[in-house]
Amino acid sequence: MATANPYVEIRRKLHQIPEPGFQEFKTQRFLLDYIEALPPERIEVRTWRTGILVRVKGKNPSKRIGYRADMDGLPIAEETTYEFRSQHPGYMHACGHDVHMTIGLGVLTHFVHNPINDDLILIFQPAEEGPGGALPMMESEEFQDWKPDSIYALHIAPEYPVGTIAVRPGILFANTSELFIELTGTGGHAAFPHKANDMVVAASHLVTQLQSIISRNVDPLDSAVITIGRIESGTRQNIIAEKARLEGTIRTLSVESMEQVKSRIEAVVSGIEAGFGCKAEIDYGSNYRQVYNDEQETREFMDWLQSTGTATLVECREAMTGEDFGYFLAGIPGFMFWLGAETPYGLHHSRMEPDERAIDVALEVLTKYIAWKSGR
Numbered sequence: 001m002a003t004a005n006p007y008v009e010i011r012r013k014l015h016q017i018p019e020p021g022f023q024e025f026k027t028q029r030f031l032l033d034y035i036e037a038l039p040p041e042r043i044e045v046r047t048w049r050t051g052i053l054v055r056v057k058g059k060n061p062s063k064r065i066g067y068r069a070d071m072d073g074l075p076i077a078e079e080t081t082y083e084f085r086s087q088h089p090g091y092m093h094a095c096g097h098d099v100h101m102t103i104g105l106g107v108l109t110h111f112v113h114n115p116i117n118d119d120l121i122l123i124f125q126p127a128e129e130g131p132g133g134a135l136p137m138m139e140s141e142e143f144q145d146w147k148p149d150s151i152y153a154l155h156i157a158p159e160y161p162v163g164t165i166a167v168r169p170g171i172l173f174a175n176t177s178e179l180f181i182e183l184t185g186t187g188g189h190a191a192f193p194h195k196a197n198d199m200v201v202a203a204s205h206l207v208t209q210l211q212s213i214i215s216r217n218v219d220p221l222d223s224a225v226i227t228i229g230r231i232e233s234g235t236r237q238n239i240i241a242e243k244a245r246l247e248g249t250i251r252t253l254s255v256e257s258m259e260q261v262k263s264r265i266e267a268v269v270s271g272i273e274a275g276f277g278c279k280a281e282i283d284y285g286s287n288y289r290q291v292y293n294d295e296q297e298t299r300e301f302m303d304w305l306q307s308t309g310t311a312t313l314v315e316c317r318e319a320m321t322g323e324d325f326g327y328f329l330a331g332i333p334g335f336m337f338w339l340g341a342e343t344p345y346g347l348h349h350s351r352m353e354p355d356e357r358a359i360d361v362a363l364e365v366l367t368k369y370i371a372w373k374s375g376r
């Protein structure tokens with residue numbers, strides 16, 4: 001169904017072309033086509049791998065204000081009711097990055113036509129879901145040269161109504177580490193288990209033992225999560241599996257707990273090796289730093305929201321989600337906030353249909369706030 005809102009149209013087009021991290025080629029082309037059609041006088045564009053940086057020149061700049069949107073999709077087979085479903089089988093924008101990029105283009109368009117005093121740096125960042133684009137992008141010459149003095153980002157929140165912004169000073173999202181474990185035993189005939197080392201059984205024990213780490217080794221007041229999201233093992237029902245692969249993620253609120261959880265995982269995996277006579281290899285994949293909102297910047301934003309009434313403010317609790325935006329916040333003051341986009345299915349769900357009215361709410365909040373920050 002067509003809509004009169006150009007940004008909703010853009011979001012629907014982006015929704016159809018979800019791509020994995022660092023392979024956002026069509027997405028980058030789509031964004032560049034849009035950006036290149038804007039009046040060129042005030043903008044400068046750079047690409048970094050599949051990402052894009054845009055500088056909107058201010059009228060009398062004394063600082064650079066940054067806004068970041070992430071670009072990649074997820075390996076999920078979409079099951080929404082949309083007519084504009086993903087055209088990339090097995091991939092879906094199930095974490096709202098289509099909405100985030102659309103808002104980025106809306107902010108850019110607004111300030112191209114309504115310049116502020118300061119420079120604005122729009123950052124379209126690849127590979128947020130993995131392996132992590134923020135850190136290498138930040139380290140790039142292209143970024144360092146335009147490094148903002150403050151930086152902001154948002155994430156859609158299916159659990160909050162449209163018109164709500166949820167945020168908190170300090171930690172917003174957890175420390176994360178991916179987790180991959182390969183088990184190798186001895187395969188064989190299903191009828192002769194005593195002549196094999198069955199990795200389906202070993203993997204099953206491992207999953208339940210991993211879950212006991214959180215309940216038995218981590219301070220209950222210091223939240224942590226281990227999720228095994230994928231297990232691969234075996235070839236058919238009457239063959240004992242020689243190998244098993246577990247894929248998951250670790251989340252902790254404190255940096256110390258991450259170390260402790262990893263050392264307990266290593267101990268449990270050694271126990272599985274001894275108990276099942278198998279070999280195990282652990283790979284922690286990519287790690288994200290916690291998203292730690294600058295206290296002063298966040299309080300200022302919360303006060304501004306309340307005094308202007310531009311959206312309904314909720315001071316939320318921290319969440320165990322991860323975000324490589326935490327790397328930007330480690331070097332640049334700023335914050336991330338949740339944008340209410342109420343829908344019954346949550347992030348990373350094949351049926352998630354965020355409420356598109358959230359786009360206009362975000363554009364109003366961000367354009368007014370950034371203009372206010374720039375003293376216009």
Ligand SMILES: CC(=O)N[C@@H](CCC[C@H](N)C(=O)O)C(=O)O
Pocket residue numbers: 095128129130155176177178248249250286288320321322323324347
């Ligand atoms: C907001 C969100 O959902 N972010 C992802 C980040 C993934 C980090 C990494 N690939 C991992 O799985 O640990 C999340 O799953 O929280």
